[in-house]
Amino acid sequence: xxxxxxTGIGTVAEQGDRAPARPSIPPKLRRYGASIGWGIASxxxxxxxxxxxxxxxxxxxxxxxxxxxxxxxxxxxxGYFAQKNVIGSRGTGNGLTGLLMTILWTTTRVVLGLxxxxxxxxxxxxxVHYVRIVRNLLLPTILLLAPISPVxxxxxxxxxxxxxxxxxxxxxxxxxxxxxxxxTVSQFESVPKNYLxxxxxxxxxxxxxxxxxxxxxxxxxxxxxxxxxxxxxxxxVLIAEAVGVGTGLGQITSMARATFNAKLVFFTMAIIGxxxxxxxxxxxxxxxxxxxxxxxxxxxxx
Amino acid sequence: MTEPAIAIRxxxxxxxxxxxxxxxxxxxxxxxxxxxxxxxxxxxSGCGKSTLLYMIAGLEGVSAGTIEQDGIxxxxxxxERGLIxxxxxxxxxLTIVDNVAFGLSVRGVPVTERRAIAVEMLRSVGLGDxxxxxxxxxxxxxxxxxxCARALAMRPKVLMMDEPFAALDVQTRSKMQDFLLQIWRDSxxxxxxxxxxxxxxxxxxxRVVVFTARPGQVKTIVPIxxxxxxxxxxxxxxxxxxxxTELLADEVDRAxxxxxxx
Numbered sequence: 001x002x003x004x005x006x007t008g009i010g011t012v013a014e015q016g017d018r019a020p021a022r023p024s025i026p027p028k029l030r031r032y033g034a035s036i037g038w039g040i041a042s043x044x045x046x047x048x049x050x051x052x053x054x055x056x057x058x059x060x061x062x063x064x065x066x067x068x069x070x071x072x073x074x075x076x077x078x079g080y081f082a083q084k085n086v087i088g089s090r091g092t093g094n095g096l097t098g099l100l101m102t103i104l105w106t107t108t109r110v111v112l113g114l115x116x117x118x119x120x121x122x123x124x125x126x127x128v129h130y131v132r133i134v135r136n137l138l139l140p141t142i143l144l145l146a147p148i149s150p151v152x153x154x155x156x157x158x159x160x161x162x163x164x165x166x167x168x169x170x171x172x173x174x175x176x177x178x179x180x181x182x183x184t185v186s187q188f189e190s191v192p193k194n195y196l197x198x199x200x201x202x203x204x205x206x207x208x209x210x211x212x213x214x215x216x217x218x219x220x221x222x223x224x225x226x227x228x229x230x231x232x233x234x235x236x237v238l239i240a241e242a243v244g245v246g247t248g249l250g251q252i253t254s255m256a257r258a259t260f261n262a263k264l265v266f267f268t269m270a271i272i273g274x275x276x277x278x279x280x281x282x283x284x285x286x287x288x289x290x291x292x293x294x295x296x297x298x299x300x301x302x
Numbered sequence: 303m304t305e306p307a308i309a310i311r312x313x314x315x316x317x318x319x320x321x322x323x324x325x326x327x328x329x330x331x332x333x334x335x336x337x338x339x340x341x342x343x344x345x346x347s348g349c350g351k352s353t354l355l356y357m358i359a360g361l362e363g364v365s366a367g368t369i370e371q372d373g374i375x376x377x378x379x380x381x382e383r384g385l386i387x388x389x390x391x392x393x394x395x396l397t398i399v400d401n402v403a404f405g406l407s408v409r410g411v412p413v414t415e416r417r418a419i420a421v422e423m424l425r426s427v428g429l430g431d432x433x434x435x436x437x438x439x440x441x442x443x444x445x446x447x448x449x450c451a452r453a454l455a456m457r458p459k460v461l462m463m464d465e466p467f468a469a470l471d472v473q474t475r476s477k478m479q480d481f482l483l484q485i486w487r488d489s490x491x492x493x494x495x496x497x498x499x500x501x502x503x504x505x506x507x508x509r510v511v512v513f514t515a516r517p518g519q520v521k522t523i524v525p526i527x528x529x530x531x532x533x534x535x536x537x538x539x540x541x542x543x544x545x546x547t548e549l550l551a552d553e554v555d556r557a558x559x560x561x562x563x564x
Binding site for chain 1: 381
């Protein structure tokens, strides 16, 4: 039915503006449709293989419950999510708000950590670049600390900040901070010399040159660094929640592991996957809005 | 006698790279640029002609000698001495009109006024339709014209160009030369253009300053005594061509020999 209608519209359009004989869909819409179509096909294939493995008895439903099992009993599953951001809160039975609140708390930690890490990272990077003594004093330490896995900071975070939101935010912060500092320092050096020459000839002050030439010149690469570290940030927030916070999606996963609740594990994993994807998409959207001059195939957009 | 717009007296430039012998880029160079004059600096690669441009602009200091603009020593860059590079170097985060208005906004000219000036400048270089485009959306020749408009918006007394058309294809190049002569006449500024193309020098210059190989000095100054436009079919054009080819051949040989010796 739908097909015939579409062809009908296509034919009318052809007569109107003498378009080529095939029904014309705008290329943008077609590309969009194609990418959604392939997305569905990809996830569908993955799910199908999993379901088949279950159907022939190779995947133990207790250990690897396929999607139709772990998505089957959502009300019970949702019962595990607490509304309050307090350790030891019980699931209140009103599942959906519990789930949303849990997601909200975890997301807030990620966003706060990323924002702090980005802003402070750029600021420290700028100071390191401009002030020689700071550079000489800080850079060796930063180079030493940068390769340490954020997870290794977990005990430190708990020693210093105790149990609660702060250690999780701190871990996300640490994940992006060093990368942003180092990226800022190296980006400063790669600003095209001619941009700086133009600024000097036009009589721009140091501050004008920084805010109006250097910062916009390095922003796309910094944003790329932020996006590359986004997944690491999601990883550490879950670990921090499991160990040092006691609430959030990480804690649910940890609890599900301890109680051998495979359905809850996979349900939470699905939520985390969707969240991570949404975050990356949102950052890409912000990038295309704020950094409009970066062409779609530059600056590492996928 | 008219006062020169730019007076270059006994200028030298020496680079001292760490752990290596000093490089003498320019030695004892003197040259006057008159107001409204079109001067082309011609010479083999690495003869220091671009370095001279950067020193006149105030982006590089002199190692010896003085450079004066209207009798005042050049110590720092100024928009009165505009400089155009081989790449247009427009800011990709600004639209074309905002790029042209950048210098005025730095100077604190109100939004409506600077926009009006930028629009006028872009019209005069034939980019009146491109105001809100991104630099990426323009062709190489258009970008270079926008860079000219950006420099001209500051009403420079001297416009310097460092091989501005080297990255363009031949057809665009000849169009850009016509365009350049037109803005030169309209603006009344002196133009100092660096090139290694003999044809470009003959097509554009009032006077061609031929450089020696490094260390760069003025080898000779040749006034081009032809009415513009200067079609390359003209017999005298060929005489100039032969003259410059000969003058440069020695220098290119010397530059080569020096590189071989390294």
